[in-house]
Amino acid sequence: MTLRSAVPQMRFSHKIGKILSGEALQSARRHTRAFLRNRRFPARLTTAAIIASIDPSAFGKIRKKYAVDAPGDAPPKYLDLETWIRVNLQRVRELELDYSAPASILDIGCGAGYFLHISRMLGHDILGLDVDNFAMFRELTNLLRIPRVVARIEAYQPLPQFDRKFDLITAHLICFNNHKSDKLWGPAEWDYFLNDLTTHLTSRGRVWLELNREYDGSYYTPELEQYFRRRGAEVEGYRVIFNQGKLAPAEVAPALS
Secondary structure, three states: OOHHHHHHHHHHHHHHHHHHHOHHHHHHHHHHHHHHHHHHOOOOOOHHHHHHOOOHHHHHHHHHHHOOOOOOOOHHHHHOHHHHHHHHHHHHHHOOOOOOOOOEEEEEOOOOOHHHHHHHHOOOEEEEEEOOOOHHHHHHHHHOOOOEEEOOOOOOOOOOOOOOOEEEEEEEEEOOOOOOOOOOOOHHHHHHHHHHHHOOEEEEEEEEEEEOOOOOOOOOOHHHHHHHHHOOOEEEOOEEEEOOOOOOOHHHOOOOO
């Protein structure tokens, strides 16, 4: 067999492999979503376009009021608009919200509201949930007109009641799990929380969680990682992802041993 004749056969074998693995179907679905999305939003959303949608004078007043030199991990870091719009646009793309049909989204710990602002620009129905400890976040979410429920996530306590169920529940840079404290959540606390989340999801609902690094450099203990996987999650570094239908309802979830 010559090299020239071998190449088409290799390509054919690769295509057969994609079909058998389901990769081709996933690719087709993504291209279909992209086509439909481009009909809704002909111009691809960019960081510059999102920043241009925010009142520069009003944002400038908030920045002047709260900005500090070298904010580190303190809330004023979110006043670096270009950085955090870019970060949240990447989150939106990783969730394929720029391709999907309009969805109902709850963002837990919504902070400045950038993720929800971008999601709404793409036609999604949005709601934030957060504490009201930082006036800067209050002013930013007011500026962006982000609907927000003020509440604190506590271990073994249910979320507030909402007027709708959600196709997507997200939480980025999670602190409500008693991050960097001696009361860090383990499987039991997460089990209660996830069971409660199932009551707020639609039948096609999914959950996307992003954990913070703890003092020892980890995001979770081996025990907690095992628990997440047992509940049906894809665990990818700091991300714990429950795709559609993967988060078992409370009555059928595996019991904790």
